[in-house]
Structures are given as structure tokens and as C-alpha cells.
Amino acid sequence: MREISLPAPGSTAARPRILVMGDVMLDRLIQGEAHRLSVEAPVPIVHQQSESQRAGGAANVAVNLAALGAQVILAGVVGRDREAGSLEEVVREGGVHRVHFVVRADLPTTMKTRIVAHRQQIARLDREAFHLLDADGLAALLAVLRQEIPRCRAVLVPDYGKGVVTPELWSALVELCAGEDVPLLVDPSPRAAATDYRGASLMKPNWTEALRAVLQTGEERPGVEEIGRRWVAASDGGAVLITRGEEGMSLFRPQQPTFHAPARRRDVFDVTGAGDTVLATMGWAMAAGLELEDATWLANLAGGLAVERFGTARIGRRELQRGLAPEGDLEDKLICRDKLEDFLAPHRRAGRRIVFTNGCFDILHPGHLRLLRRCAACGDVVVVGLNSDSSVRRLKGARRPVLSAGDRALVLAALAEVHAVVIFEEDTPAELIAQVLPDVLVKGGDYRPEDVVGRDLVEGRGGRLELIPLRAGISTSRLVEGMYPASATDDPESRSGGEN
Structure with missing residues (x-):
């Protein structure tokens, strides 16, 4: 893993x-469920359950x-419609400091x-x-450029080929940024040529765009090094970052x-907006003073x-940190209840079997490891x-737990066998099991099958229950009894799952 020092939170460089x-x-x-096909056409009928609006295109770069x-x-340019108001509201809620929208009555606000x-x-x-930017729209955006660029540390241009980034606007961007020594980064239009963005400090095409823009008719496809060389030659001295999907990124x-x-190996869930996230992170890192190689890594x-997320995603500083x-950072395994489905969904899609067990796991011992x-x-x-502290106290007595829920979760996360730890407040894991919907439910062998919470749900979905024999004579309660006087353990060993 590359060692990169991010600017201190709250510092000028970080903002x-x-x-x-x-x-x-x-x-x-629009999200919902589909369980049948329409009789009118071979298409699914979606029972709508929710609807939300998010920033897209250049607006997504801004909120990232x-x-x-x-x-x-x-x-940017919007129409004179309610969608323009919705978009401005979304970006302001996303933390964008200032919005300059040129309004055109003859166009709709682009919506996907x-x-x-x-x-x-x-x-x-x-x-x-x-549309092509008309004279009034060009004049309005040029006024924004002249006002804002002298005070900026970087300018980012996500060009989706809708008509805002005209040759006239680009020439003005290059001139103003060069005059103020401000980095100019561009995500090229899918239909643009590499030479359309001469003067950029950095161009960020994806592999398909990079190949299409410089591949000659009838030519056998060159390797990435040759493609990168051609883009650099067309850039007039700028850098070129080619994003290559599962192959990573290459900086020329x-x-x-x-x-x-x-x-890094990822469970790809949705690529929507990933290019916007890359451009935003690259621009932020360069504006913060990081070297190009470090910015590329970030x-x-x-x-x-x-x-790994569904829909357009915003990646913050904490997630980058x-x-x-190092690979396998323990805190990555600590999953909040409201993020659990995001964690599980890629595994379900890949057909992986999900196993669930639960317990207090207070002072981890060989019996726990065996389970x-x-x-x-x-x-x-x-x-x-993992039972919360209050849940453990209700089950085990006032002297427990010995370790806090946070400490117990970190210890579990350190085990290679464990992929996720979820803390729950209830006395039983019934609600959590209904959320996880495991393929296999594992409990200690001191349980009878009919007494296992969640068994009916799991087996009703085609899953199975596994009861693991316990190691005789070892439990956390026995360990605690050896640490404290007899009066310190208020309650006998409770049956909350495993050797707790």
C-alpha cells in the first residue's frame, strides 16, 4: 500500500x-420490486417503493x-423548469459553495x-x-470564469458532449487558467478527439474513449503505452490519466x-458516476498540493x-483515509445496521453463501475460535x-461485559474467518437475522434446534441450521469467575449463543 499523507483536516490545503x-x-x-411480467409486453412490472433525486454529470463532480x-x-446550463430548481437544491444540500446556472427557456434541464x-x-x-452554447450563454459563463478562476486552486471540466464546452469556451478556459497558473483538468466527451483539449493540465479519458480517439482506421489495437503516448502528444505538454476498469489507472x-x-479487488455493484468521483478526487488532490502520482493513487x-455502491456515490476524506x-483494515469489517445491505448485496449477486452467528464474545477464547x-x-x-454492552448486561449481569462492544468488535474483526461484525441492541438476534437472511445459521451445540432464534426463517428460505459442539469446561463466565470474587458474577451463564 502506498504511503500518502493527506492535508490536515480544516487546513487551507484540505479546503x-x-x-x-x-x-x-x-x-x-425510482426503486421498487418486480415479481411478474406485464401482459401488455414482455417487460417487468415494477411496484414503485421510493423515488429520490441526486446530482449527475458535472453536478456530481461538484458534490464529490x-x-x-x-x-x-x-x-453550467439548465432549462427554465422545475428540474433546474431541484438540481440546485440537491447540489446546495451536497455542500456546493456557489452555483452559477445559465438558464435557457428553449432547453430542458438534462435529467436521467x-x-x-x-x-x-x-x-x-x-x-x-x-445544444451549442449560444452567445448569451457564452458571455455569462465567461463572466463566471473571469470572476472565479483567479481565486481558485483548480478548474475541473466534465464534458459530457451536451454542448456547454464549445471551442470558444475551452480557449477561454485555457487562457485564463494559464494566466493564473491554475491546473485545468478535463474529462473528455466520448465523441471528442484528443486534440480538442490542448492546453489542459490533465486529461482523464477512460480506456474506451482513449482508444477510440487515437486508433487509426484498419489499425490493430495498440497497447496502453502507445495509446498513452499518442494522447500525451496531442495534449500539448499536459498529463493524461487513462482509467482502465479492473486494470486500474495509468498516468502518462x-x-x-x-x-x-x-x-484492488472489488465487488463491482454499480459504475454509475465512478468517473465523476475519479475526476473530483484527482482535482482535489492536485489542488491540495499532492504530487501527480499520489493524486492518481487516491x-x-x-x-x-x-x-461498490449503488447509484452515484460521494467518497469523503474519511473513506480515503x-x-x-493496509489491506484488511479492521474497521472496514465493522458494519452499521443501515449499511448492512450495501455490504451483503454484492455477495448475494455473486452467489456466495452467507453464514451468520451471534453472541457476546466477551474475552475471546479457544471455544469461540473453534465456532x-x-x-x-x-x-x-x-x-x-455482537450483543451490545446493554444487551450483555441484561443477559449476563451488572459486571459484564468485561470488554466494551467496540473492543469486542475489533477483536472479532482481526480474525480472518470473520468478514463483518454487526452490533445489535436487542436481547435476541431475531431482527438482525431477518435483515441478514443467511444461508447458514450457526449456533453452539448446547442449543436444541427448536430453541434457536431465527431457525424457522432460515430454513423456510431453503437455508440450514448448524449446531457446533462446545468445548467442555471453557466459557467466558468461568474465566470471569476466576478473575473476580464469587459475588462479582451476578447471573449464571446465559444462553445467548456460542461459548460466551
């Missing part, structure tokens, strides 16, 4: 002023920057509506109109060796985190439900 100018969009997400701590100015059932995208509806600069940032990390920790190893042998992903 750079950054201008984002490009094609702004409103993302609308705000999540990192930047002071963000956003400029995704219809999702069971976290699978079924359809996407696009409402948009391609004139007269310097190529820098490759390898991708952007690669942020893009990997983004694809955690991602820079957890058997859990790992029963499936692919082990989720441990």
Missing part, C-alpha cells in the same frame, strides 16, 4: 477553492469535491431517470436536448515513465470505493452479530 464547469444533470432514481472538503463553485428493481437497473429514461506525462496504479482508490490503511472456524467452513461470508 481548496475549485471551479467545476460542464454539463450538469439531475439523476432521478464538497464531500472531500473543497469549497466548490459550480457553473433510472428504474431499479431488487438493485438491478431495468431501464433508463433520458430527457435532454443537445511528457518525458517521464508511466505510472500504473493497480486496481483517485484510483476513490473510484474503486464508488463502484481508511482506504489508505468461528466452523462458520467459515460452512460458507463464503461470515457475519457475526
